[in-house]
Amino acid sequence: MENDKIVIGITHGDINGISYEVILKTLADARVLDNIIPVIYGSPKVAAFYRKQLDIQGVNLNVINAVEELNPKRINIINCADDDIKVEIGRSTPEAGKAAFNALERATADLQTGSLQAIVTAPINKKNIQSDAFHFPGHTEYLEEKFGTGTPAVMLLVNDVMRVAVVTGHIPVNDVAKSLSVEKIVEKLQALNISLKQDFSIVRPRIAVLGLNPHAGDEGVIGNEEQNIIIPALKEAQEKGVVCVGPYPADGFFGAGQFSKFDAVLAMYHDQGLIPFKAISMDSGVNYTAGLSVVRTSPAHGTAYDLAGKNQALEDSFRQAVYMAYDIYKSREINREIARNPLKVEPKFEKSNNKVE
Amino acid sequence: MENDKIVIGITHGDINGISYEVILKTLADARVLDNIIPVIYGSPKVAAFYRKQLDIQGVNLNVINAVEELNPKRINIINCADDDIKVEIGRSTPEAGKAAFNALERATADLQTGSLQAIVTAPINKKNIQSDAFHFPGHTEYLEEKFGTGTPAVMLLVNDVMRVAVVTGHIPVNDVAKSLSVEKIVEKLQALNISLKQDFSIVRPRIAVLGLNPHAGDEGVIGNEEQNIIIPALKEAQEKGVVCVGPYPADGFFGAGQFSKFDAVLAMYHDQGLIPFKAISMDSGVNYTAGLSVVRTSPAHGTAYDLAGKNQALEDSFRQAVYMAYDIYKSREINREIARNPLKVEPKFEKSNNKVE
Numbered sequence: 104m105e106n107d108k109i110v111i112g113i114t115h116g117d118i119n120g121i122s123y124e125v126i127l128k129t130l131a132d133a134r135v136l137d138n139i140i141p142v143i144y145g146s147p148k149v150a151a152f153y154r155k156q157l158d159i160q161g162v163n164l165n166v167i168n169a170v171e172e173l174n175p176k177r178i179n180i181i182n183c184a185d186d187d188i189k190v191e192i193g194r195s196t197p198e199a200g201k202a203a204f205n206a207l208e209r210a211t212a213d214l215q216t217g218s219l220q221a222i223v224t225a226p227i228n229k230k231n232i233q234s235d236a237f238h239f240p241g242h243t244e245y246l247e248e249k250f251g252t253g254t255p256a257v258m259l260l261v262n263d264v265m266r267v268a269v270v271t272g273h274i275p276v277n278d279v280a281k282s283l284s285v286e287k288i289v290e291k292l293q294a295l296n297i298s299l300k301q302d303f304s305i306v307r308p309r310i311a312v313l314g315l316n317p318h319a320g321d322e323g324v325i326g327n328e329e330q331n332i333i334i335p336a337l338k339e340a341q342e343k344g345v346v347c348v349g350p351y352p353a354d355g356f357f358g359a360g361q362f363s364k365f366d367a368v369l370a371m372y373h374d375q376g377l378i379p380f381k382a383i384s385m386d387s388g389v390n391y392t393a394g395l396s397v398v399r400t401s402p403a404h405g406t407a408y409d410l411a412g413k414n415q416a417l418e419d420s421f422r423q424a425v426y427m428a429y430d431i432y433k434s435r436e437i438n439r440e441i442a443r444n445p446l447k448v449e450p451k452f453e454k455s456n457n458k459v460e
Numbered sequence: 461m462e463n464d465k466i467v468i469g470i471t472h473g474d475i476n477g478i479s480y481e482v483i484l485k486t487l488a489d490a491r492v493l494d495n496i497i498p499v500i501y502g503s504p505k506v507a508a509f510y511r512k513q514l515d516i517q518g519v520n521l522n523v524i525n526a527v528e529e530l531n532p533k534r535i536n537i538i539n540c541a542d543d544d545i546k547v548e549i550g551r552s553t554p555e556a557g558k559a560a561f562n563a564l565e566r567a568t569a570d571l572q573t574g575s576l577q578a579i580v581t582a583p584i585n586k587k588n589i590q591s592d593a594f595h596f597p598g599h600t601e602y603l604e605e606k607f608g609t610g611t612p613a614v615m616l617l618v619n620d621v622m623r624v625a626v627v628t629g630h631i632p633v634n635d636v637a638k639s640l641s642v643e644k645i646v647e648k649l650q651a652l653n654i655s656l657k658q659d660f661s662i663v664r665p666r667i668a669v670l671g672l673n674p675h676a677g678d679e680g681v682i683g684n685e686e687q688n689i690i691i692p693a694l695k696e697a698q699e700k701g702v703v704c705v706g707p708y709p710a711d712g713f714f715g716a717g718q719f720s721k722f723d724a725v726l727a728m729y730h731d732q733g734l735i736p737f738k739a740i741s742m743d744s745g746v747n748y749t750a751g752l753s754v755v756r757t758s759p760a761h762g763t764a765y766d767l768a769g770k771n772q773a774l775e776d777s778f779r780q781a782v783y784m785a786y787d788i789y790k791s792r793e794i795n796r797e798i799a800r801n802p803l804k805v806e807p808k809f810e811k812s813n814n815k816v817e
Binding site: 229230272273274275276278279280281315316317318320321324325326327328353354355357358359371372373374375377378379380381382383 | 629631636672682712739
């Protein structure tokens with residue numbers, strides 16, 4: 104079934120964090136190669152260092168110069184770092200930032216030409232990667248500039264029990280309320296709705312929307328963003344065909360397990376979504392950037408400098424990111440196929456309300 | 461051991477919610493009477509209605525006119541409602557608000573004279589209880605006016621795994637950042653510290669403090685309240701003898717289970733504390749008002765109109781509130797005793813750093 108495999112680029116992220124540990128531990132399980140052809144954008148030298156330092160068995164790397172040379176049965180690696188690159192475990196260094204950026208540039212170029220079908224990005228350090236060429240708060244914004252589709256990119260966190268997206272991301276709490284608008288929430292809901300259909304093959308997604316304020320504002324007693332922004336946005340999105348309900352008080356929503364009744368939850372700000380997501384299932388989260396023309400996933404954790412080099416990092420999140428990239432790519436493929444060959448509608452159904460959305 | 465029992469007043473809250481259900485189910489277990497003498501401030505008529513409607517066995521009420529008439533071996537009830545009071549299950553009515561307020565007034569009067577040793581308040585509806593006499597956002601502020609001690613009252617949520625307090629309460633998210641100040645955080649930390657010692661008998665409490673912004677501000681990249689307010693407050697509180705650490709990024713803090721290393725967590729705003737508290741342990745939370753001269757607890761849930769009259773409410777939270785009121789009263793008693801009879805310090809220790817705080 105070689106033809107069913109997809110080529111996934113893996114960018115090495117920050118070489119001084121836990122990225123090589125989770126990449127190598129994931130690829131050490133040979134079953135991963137049943138479904139994917141991995142191409143690491145990194146440094147064979149750094150990989151060898153960590154493989155030895157962490158005593159990881161069963162990973163034999165095939166060093167190649169370009170993606171066209173890949174061996175479909177092996178773990179391929181393209182060197183994106185200087186030959187004299189130095190690992191400094193647990194430290195943020197300029198050369199680590201440069202190597203992280205080079206890997207990202209090279210992988211996205213191969214994604215653009217179609218040589219890669221998806222990428223999984225290991226965590227970067229958001230400070231040392233900054234340069235004239237990389238001036239983004241993170242991967243998401245960088246990728247949105249290259250692969251945006253008109254609808255906004257949505258950071259979607261996915262684990263076994265829930266999918267959570269946020270309207271506002273890495274901004275101060277003091278800016279959250281003034282950053283909300285009907286338009287922004289409607290756009291996010293539409294992008295989320297499309298993603299749930301094409302990326303997760305959910306025919307008719309149900310989305311829960313959280314309130315902004317404590318108790319979702321208690322009918323205007325504690326803040327008025329629910330009345331003035333969120334409820335009108337819900338109505339407009341519903342009119343545009345999005346099945347969405349809310350606004351829910353965030354504390355009770357997660358406490359009562361209501362997330363299990365929905366395909367996704369839209370939170371208003373970072374911690375409102377990420378606190379419950381991590382509290383309920385820390386080690387198994389995947390960060391998926393919905394709304395791009397390409398497929399990109401990453402683990403929900405960061406560089407974790409404090410854990411680096413100790414052989415204590417869990418690769419679960421990274422492994423799930425790899426499999427999710429595969430699943431999403433396949434889901435998109437199937438949905439494109441369906442769109443090309445729609446079922447012929449029998450005459451007796453023609454006047455029904457069943458629309459192909 | 462009749463002398464070890466304490467008299468606890470139970471206010472009936474909103475008669476159209478789940479309050480009678482959780483009160484009666486709690487008191488139906490006769491073991492509660494081993495430790496406490498309950499006096500319900502409510503309505504014998506409404507109690508009889510729910511006892512029949514929900515088919516609750518084993519609760520025989522002793523109707524009395526005043527707390528002085530209580531029978532220490534029985535469940536006592538004082539009528540605080542009109543004789544023609546009508547239950548309208550699941551609805552907010554003005555007469556329910558009036559009955560809730562009357563019960564509260566009567567119970568706090570008995571608390572003031574020392575006839576009650578503690579109170580447990582069933583949930584009220586924060587809208588229908590409002591009047592010229594009750595113009596507070598909730599129980600906490602009402603009780604703070606009557607029983608304040610100079611230090612601010614602190615809403616402390618307690619369950620089996622954590623204690624969480626919040627700096628700001630029922631205010632819009634847009635007002636949170638501007639409501640924070642070094643002084644306010646220091647005051648809350650001091651009040652919390654005193655409560656952990658005297659109410660929970662923790663000799664040297666350790667308190668974790670959360671940041672305000674995503675990633676606790678990422679060293680000033682995402683908001684500056686950590687640098688300008690929270691970190692200076694931590695330093696000042698530490699100088700005043702409070703053992704406190706932070707600021708922690710809230711999502712990772714709860715996700716990694718770090719709360720288990722601390723005696724309490726101070727969150728900056730309502731949802732930051734209540735989302736993880738409820739997500740991790742919804743049914744077993746108790747709301748304790750620290751910093752009052754008297755002991756008051758309540759269940760962490762609200763009136764739950766949607767569950768009322770269906771025999772589906774869990775009494776766990778209410779039962780724990782009753783036992784916690786008992787435990788806190790006893791802890792205070794012991795600590796007063798210790799303060800009255802401090803251990804004589806042997807000369808050789810006199811110059812050590814061991815201070816009685």
